[in-house]
Amino acid sequence: MSSLRLFLLCATVIAAAVMELIDTSIVNVALSHMSGNLGATLADTSWVITSYAIANIIIIPITSFLAARFGRRRYFIGSIILFTMASALCGTAGNIWTLVAFRFVQGLGGGALLSTSQTIVFEAFPPAKRGIAAALFGIGVFTGPTIGPTLGGYILDVTSWHWIFLVNIPIGIVVTVLSVWLVAEPVATSSRASLRMDWVGLLFLVMGVGALQVVLERGQEEDWFATTYIVQLSAVAVIGIVGFIWWELTTEFPIVNLRVLKSRSLAVAAVLTFVTGMGLFTSVYLTPVFAQRLLHFPVLDTGLLLVPGALVAIFVLILTARALQGGVPIPVIITLGFLIFFAFSWRMSLLTGAAGKGDFYLPLILRGVGIALLTVPLTALAVSGLALKDIAQGAALNNMMRQLGGSFGIAMVNTYLATQFAVHRQALVTHLSATDLNVTARLAATTQLVAARLGQAPLNAVQRACQLLDSTVNQQASIQSYNDAFLLVGGCFLAAMPLLLLVARRKPGAAPVTVSLSDH
Template sequence: MNTTRLILLTTTVIAAAVMELIDISIVNVALSQMSGNLGATLEDTSWVITSYAIANVIVIPLTGFLAALIGRRNYFIGSIALFTLASLMCGLSTNIWMLVAFRFIQGIGGGALLSTSQVIVFESFPVNKRSVASAIFGIGVFTGPTIGPTLGGYILEITDWNWIFLVNVPIGLIVLLGSFLLVEEPKQRQAIKKVDYLGLLLLILGIGALQIVLERGEQEDWFDTNYIIYLTGVAIMGIIGFVWWELRISQPIVNLRVLRSPTLAVASILTFVTGVGLFTSVFLTPVFAQRLLGFPALDTGLLLLPGALIAIVALIMTARLLQAGVPIPFIIVMGFLLFMTFSWKMGHLGPDVGKGDFYIPLIFRGVGLALLTVPLTALAVSGLSATEIPQGAAFNNMMRQLGGSFGISGVNTYLANRIAQHRTDLVTNLTSNDAETTQWLTSVGHRFVAKGATELDAVRQSYQLLDQSVTRQASVLSYLDAYLAVGLLFALAMPLILLVLNKAPAKNIVVSLSDH
């Protein structure tokens, strides 16, 4: 393949993956506007996020099977067309449930783009350049979720929420045309003799129910809500049944036997943890900056920019390190340590936090995740045969998405518990016998009286202001705790790298990928 064609193909397929990843987080900033314009409650509007995530996490592990069934080229092009059409219909939706339905269809189309794009990029590069291919693809994987909220906020500043979806249409059409002209069917194609319908049903039930529980559990008070209890049971039975059935038949819809590879098993767990870090940090930081510190939307988005730009450089450097023979476990350890440094610094921010206090920690975050993206992808497929690589890549990508879902769900629950605990701790120190509290209330009350309030109103307003101050301080402390908790998860997972210490030197990656 000549250089020009390679550049065009790589740009096209990575653009498809980036579109999919951006749409995971781009709608987060638009929920309030959607709710108002469509006459829906904020709770109903949040299904716009949930439906996409459910479809995504169901389709991702099926990409290898579906590509083999109808041909990878047809599957990839069809998925782009479906994603683009669904984006158009999302933008034209006139009620909330129409939007949720087309958002689910958009997730079905988008679920194929990540793993399929990854395999196409790997295949297209010469054997000795595939670590560079991993880095280039990693740029999309890393930057997509990071820039989603920023892009969404910018779109909302200049136009309506519909354009969060409509902006995909021209880009999707360009990507569709490029894919039609450039993407080729692989020479080796696995034949599908029999469709595993039971496995498909169990996967949809198990993973779909699990995703709903994770997305909705915290909002519904978890097991105080009947449908969450029922869906938890469906998820457990569906997943157990799926694993049992897939290991029993000769042609499973998802080949779980690839997990016999120790490198894929360990990489999947570490990728899950990385997904927790990637998505929770993208979730926590904008909310912390905007809602608690009062940063404008544009300034909040710009907080992530320096770290993202430096991370792109770090991704290219990571590829060079792999090519130079630096062991994958060493690079992964460095990535984990840098992300843990980010968590530690964010967890110890002072009371007077400014924009400048975010930049250095977020640079640690960006470089740390950059050092993890390429090596973990390479580690996941390093022990697989040519026919197993699509399944292994899809499973690894699914673990990243599930890590994000588990992470955000867990962080939301953790925040609610910590806010209640910190509030209790703070309130116990605010008594009528405390001189500082009494002096503060008196001083604030006098200011309200000076502005025309009655004595009674001044007392009431002073206590309201004190309550707001306590709630805000409890929330700030809880967010700092959440950063530390995610860092602790990274620390607990890091020893797993010892299991593959001598199994995946960087020089073997080229060999394993050259079989595909």
């Protein structure tokens, strides 16, 4: 394959993966706009995010089977077309539930692009250069969710929320045309006709993972187990997941080959990838919300905060791939990545209400470096102990763990934010006493300011001053709860690090790690 054709192939399939990953986070900044435009509540509008995530989580682990069953080239191109058409339908939806339905279809098309794109990129490179392939694909994995809020903020600044979806149409068309030209069907090692559809396994998967995703996405807003349908879906999730594991381990033709998890390296990588997904998606979630709601940064400025870290991460991804090729042990790089991400979490936990844009850049660069150091080594670790025929399945499971980690992490921090807000508010309120001279002086000064500026009667001015004081307490309690949430995520990274002791360390001078992701 010529250098130009290789470049175009990689750019095409990575663009497909980036489109999918951008759509996991681009909608976050537009929920209030959609809510107002479609006449829906914010709770109903949030199903736009939930439906996409459910479809993603269901389709990712079965992409290996579907690509083998229908042919990887046809499945990949068909998924791009489905994603693009669903994007057009999302952009023209006239009500919230139509939009939710089209987002689910978009998620089915998009979820297939991640693992399939990864496979195509890896197979395009010779074994000695697959570390570079991992870095190139890692750029897409990292930058997709990161630039989503930035792109969404820019689109909302210049046009309507509809273009968050419509922007995918020209890109999807170009990627489809290039894929028809560039993507080849791999040589099959088994007959497609012999691949039976595991309908029972698929049913258990849809039940278990779909219900779990709804519980994670909606639990906090519905007060968890105080809501009947959350309790019911939790039971469905347990039954579905347990049934899925039992069936896939006992049936002759599983839709997801869970036996590959016997590989210790894949099992450890899956857990570490789950934690990395928590860090990747919760940081993209917490940072914009903290900056916009508490510090009142404009939407576009908030998105731009993430750009320097993303640019630095691109160089670190390439350096990481070269380090792996040079024989640096995988556990060493992963340990460094986990420690640097913890440093990001710790720095973010120190931010106050007086923080400006400049206070975000160093922590977010640390975030970018930390995630970049983890992306390539975790992929290499996941497949390093697998037979060639199992590598595609292992990669798909690892990608699913990243997405699940993101969903679990966001549910976890939302619950923790609510709990810590109540704790910090109570602690602050206990220090507000009518006998405290500082409190009475602050209240008197605020009352005078309100009376002077708004011309209100003394009694109304006192009430307004009390409301402003209460608002200040809420603001400070919110800032402290976000500080705690960042520290909680960082703590999860530290807690996961001992798992690396279960992975045998490569000896100096050992052959560099290479990765192959053949579908068969």
